[in-house]
Amino acid sequence: MSEVLSVTALSRSFTQGGARIDVLRGVDLTVDAGEIIALLGPSGSGKSTMLQAIGLLEGGYGGSIRLCGVEVAKEGNEGRTRLRREKLGFVYQFHHLLPDFTAIENVILPQLILGRGMDEARARAESLLTDLGLAQRLEHKPSQLSGGEQQRVAVARALANRPALVLADEPTGNLDERTADVVVDEFIRLVREQGSAALIATHNERLAARMDRIVRLHDGRLD
Ligand SMILES: Nc1ncnc2c1ncn2[C@@H]1O[C@H](COP(=O)(O)OP(=O)(O)OP(=O)(O)O)[C@@H](O)[C@H]1O
Numbered sequence: 001m002s003e004v005l006s007v008t009a010l011s012r013s014f015t016q017g018g019a020r021i022d023v024l025r026g027v028d029l030t031v032d033a034g035e036i037i038a039l040l041g042p043s044g045s046g047k048s049t050m051l052q053a054i055g056l057l058e059g060g061y062g063g064s065i066r067l068c069g070v071e072v073a074k075e076g077n078e079g080r081t082r083l084r085r086e087k088l089g090f091v092y093q094f095h096h097l098l099p100d101f102t103a104i105e106n107v108i109l110p111q112l113i114l115g116r117g118m119d120e121a122r123a124r125a126e127s128l129l130t131d132l133g134l135a136q137r138l139e140h141k142p143s144q145l146s147g148g149e150q151q152r153v154a155v156a157r158a159l160a161n162r163p164a165l166v167l168a169d170e171p172t173g174n175l176d177e178r179t180a181d182v183v184v185d186e187f188i189r190l191v192r193e194q195g196s197a198a199l200i201a202t203h204n205e206r207l208a209a210r211m212d213r214i215v216r217l218h219d220g221r222l223d
Pocket of ligand 1: 016
């Protein structure tokens with residue numbers, strides 16, 4: 001299996017009010033192409049911090065992150081931005097959709113940023129949203145959609161560029177249990193269909209059991 005992500009000795013500390021907390025203390029993780037991994041850990045254990053580092057959203061960490069064979073620390077800002085756009089997709093707890101754009105526009109936009117033509121981007125967005133049961137909601141704005149629908153649009157947006165790795169931070173944390181189950185099932189199905197890997201932080205052991213592998217963050221390391 002080819003390797004999508006290799007994290008070695010990842011560390012991250014914060015200093016708050018003069019006190020230093022070591023949130024990540026040497027995290028090692030390898031993710032193979034197409035692998036779907038649940039990241040579990042109690043509140044405050046550092047799941048979001050870990051996803052932010054892997055998401056190349058923040059510097060300030062120690063250790064090594066290799067994404068699709070590229071050592072991230074050796075890249076400048078431009079290189080990191082390109083890697084993020086080309087290789088990663090993100091789903092957050094709250095959808096973070098652009099409020100003034102329709103569902104389909106929210107899914108088209110990241111594709112245009114990567115240079116895909118409008119017709120192709122629109123066709124891909126429509127196909128993903130239809131697959132997620134939103135064929136009748138393409139022209140709705142986020143505020144006109146239910147929480148579960150908004151999260152489906154966020155899933156479509158994350159997958160639009162066929163990322164090698166999807167990072168999801170509590171993707172169904174604000175949904176009721178039944179809706180969360182359905183959205184996670186659809187999410188996993190689509191990720192599998194297109195062969196992406198995924199690292200999904202969750203508190204929910206039941207949802208985690210549907211994934212290929214579970215890793216647990218504890219005392220700043222993965223068990
Ligand atoms: N920018 C920051 N400055 C100071 N401390 C921070 C910062 N970001 C995170 N922390 C601290 O790092 C620890 C880990 O936070 P993080 O959000 O990564 O945990 P989590 O496992 O995702 O928690 P939850 O499941 O509640 O979302 C917490 O104690 C938090 O207070």
